[in-house]
Amino acid sequence: MRGARPAALAVAAALAAAVLTASAGPAEVRICAGLDEAAPPGTGPVLLVFFSADCSVCYDDLFEARYLVDKGRWPVAVVGVSAGPREELARFLEKHVWTLPVVLDRRKALARRFRVDAVPFKALLLGSETIYRDDPYIGLEDRRKELKRCLTRHFSR
Numbered sequence: 001m002r003g004a005r006p007a008a009l010a011v012a013a014a015l016a017a018a019v020l021t022a023s024a025g026p027a028e029v030r031i032c033a034g035l036d037e038a039a040p041p042g043t044g045p046v047l048l049v050f051f052s053a054d055c056s057v058c059y060d061d062l063f064e065a066r067y068l069v070d071k072g073r074w075p076v077a078v079v080g081v082s083a084g085p086r087e088e089l090a091r092f093l094e095k096h097v098w099t100l101p102v103v104l105d106r107r108k109a110l111a112r113r114f115r116v117d118a119v120p121f122k123a124l125l126l127g128s129e130t131i132y133r134d135d136p137y138i139g140l141e142d143r144r145k146e147l148k149r150c151l152t153r154h155f156s157r
Contacts, residue, residue: 030101031089035110038079038101045076050111050121053084053092061120068148074155081105122147
């Protein structure tokens with residue numbers, strides 16, 4: 001697997017989780033009304049992953065973000081953020097066995113707060129400070145590399 005892309009690994013991890021969850025019953029879908037509900041203040045660093053349930057690039061970005069944090073064993077909570085309809089979001093989360101919290105941002109308050117113009121988009125929070133946000137002018141692969149550098153710099157010992 002040396003040359004495998006993180007996306008392929010993320011998909012494999014998602015499929016493995018789906019198999020495990022299917023045998024244990026349906027996955028718990030956690031759709032939150034706000035960031036304080038998804039990641040209460042004081043719980044540690046949070047990686048917000050803005051996505052749309054009908055965007056395959058967003059799907060890859062969402063799962064790759066979780067894979068990156070899990071692989072690095074960084075103490076960071078991954079929280080999805082979506083502005084789509086609740087029913088569509090719930091179907092997406094159940095289908096892809098996403099059990100981490102997702103904020104339903106229908107009024108786009110978080111999108112405005114973090115100046116998100118398009119999805120996929122990520123922002124890393126340390127307390128009330130934003131220590132990383134995607135640069136919309138660089139490609140997805142370069143964004144992933146920048147995020148990994150930031151996580152390594154802040155959380156590796």
